[in-house]
Amino acid sequence: MKAAVYHGKEDIRISDVDTPTIGDGEILIKVHACAVCGTDMRTYNHGHKSIEPGRVLGHEFCGEIVENASNNPLAIGERVVMYIVMPCGECRYCQKGIDNMCMNRTTLSYHHDGAFAEYVAIPEKAVANNHLYKVPDAIHSDAAALCEPLGCVLNAHGRLQVTSDDQVVVLGSGPIGVMHALVAKVHGAKNVMLLDPSKERLDIAERFGFDHYIQVSSDKAHHDAVMKATDGFGADVVIVACSVAAAQSDALELAGKQGRVEFFGGLPKDKPMTTLDGNLIHYKELMITGSFSEKRIDFERAQDLIMTEKIPALDIITHSLDIDNLTDAFGMMTSGESLKVCIHPNGVI
Ligand SMILES: [Zn+2]
Ligand SMILES: [Zn+2]
Known part of the structure; x- marks a missing residue:
């Protein structure tokens, strides 16, 4: 499959990589839309201390379940969004309910491969803790992809x-x-x-x-x-x-x-x-x-605001591009000619 692989500062390559094979408890998602985040641009421009070379970036996404190796009842074909913060659940901050501040958190696209790719594997821990949420039919995948950044704003x-x-x-x-x-x-x-x-x-x-x-x-x-x-x-x-x-x-x-x-x-x-x-x-x-990142309740509230169209998410996305043009998207967002740019790794679905 095609994926945007981070190799270091100013070095992201669109490469042909193996489609992830999922293990027990995991779910495989076909990516419909993945929006470009300021963090992706920062990582590209300056590098990132927590992101190892070889990592697939992209975390503001919506996609369709194509394989499910877990007990989670989510069906094949269901469109979902993901709360990407995976807290330990045990540290002092998790106990206080501020899971974004977790001392041992892992995050999709930082510690696990992300969604600037045709497919993304959802880690077992996230599946087991119900980090995937169904998207109603009436909501466009591009709009749903903005639940992640909107959650950070709500935090x-x-x-x-x-x-x-x-x-x-x-x-x-x-x-x-x-x-x-x-x-x-x-x-x-x-x-x-x-x-x-x-x-x-x-x-x-x-x-x-x-x-x-x-x-x-x-x-x-x-x-x-x-x-x-x-x-x-x-x-x-x-x-x-x-x-x-x-x-x-x-x-x-x-x-x-x-x-x-x-x-x-x-x-x-x-x-x-x-x-x-x-x-x-x-x-x-x-x-x-x-403020930094988001708590689960922020992500859930973001879904509510987008799914009820109280926030006009589609109007925030001014451009859609193919994954081959990911670095062009960075340029467009930096120059101010666009608001949010959405990447469609599988073409427009
Ligand atoms: Zn983001
Ligand atoms: Zn914790």
């Missing part, structure tokens, strides 16, 4: 607790920024402002009808725009949905008093330091939080 929102009284700024109008803004709307936020330095990116996001689209500029005119849009108060919630240290310091200035600030994106590995004005945190009583 962050669990702490942000957006209400109808909130004015929300999202810095970064890529697919993740758009998902944050959409979730803020689902939670009833009265004013959602999407900010990005790229006019092209903001234009693509026009389709979602947020309250304000504001271009970020070096002269900080966007600060005035946010103040104007919030009647001089600043935002109650500021979400940094990009991997830019300057945006993190900017976020503190855009936040109003007792604002909640979320650093969603990690910073580049070789430049993880950021500069924050401590007095802004002090005088405005800001709360700053980060």
Whole structure:
């Protein structure tokens, strides 16, 4: 089968590899759709300490069961999505129910081969713990593939607790920024402002009808725009949905008093330091939080929002490509000409 195999920094090869043979307790899935994640791009651009060369990447997927060697009653032909975090279930964090923080977790596409391939084998541990969820017939596989990134966004929102009284700024109008803004709307936020330095990116996001689209500029005119849009108060919630240290310091200035600030994106590995004005945190009583990955309940809630079409997942996917063009997809997402790009390893099904 064809698969996108990671060999190291800037080296992903589309190769012909053996189709996985599944062992006892495992399930084999034919991949219908696998969306490109910012993490895939980071791995490609910078390498990744937990990913060994030879690994097949891709973890935002939906596919069809073609073999089942387990006791799980899921039928052949059933379309499914997967909660890709496999926690140990025993460590202190698992006991607290924060399985994304598990000390011993393994994850599909990091420790097991992923879904930028015609077929993906689901590990026994995931099958046994019911990590596969059925997708209703009415939901497109491309849309279902976004349950994974939407779950990560919901994990962050669990702490942000957006209400109808909130004015929300999202810095970064890529697919993740758009998902944050959409979730803020689902939670009833009265004013959602999407900010990005790229006019092209903001234009693509026009389709979602947020309250304000504001271009970020070096002269900080966007600060005035946010103040104007919030009647001089600043935002109650500021979400940094990009991997830019300057945006993190900017976020503190855009936040109003007792604002909640979320650093969603990690910073580049070789430049993880950021500069924050401590007095802004002090005088405005800001709360700053980060988030990583997702808990099972976030993934389940993401399914609910996508399956009930409260989140218009298909509108977030602007392009679909063949697996041979995977690195073109990285380029399109980096340049801002696309939102989410979906890969169809078996062609369009
Ligand atoms: Zn992802
Ligand atoms: Zn654990």
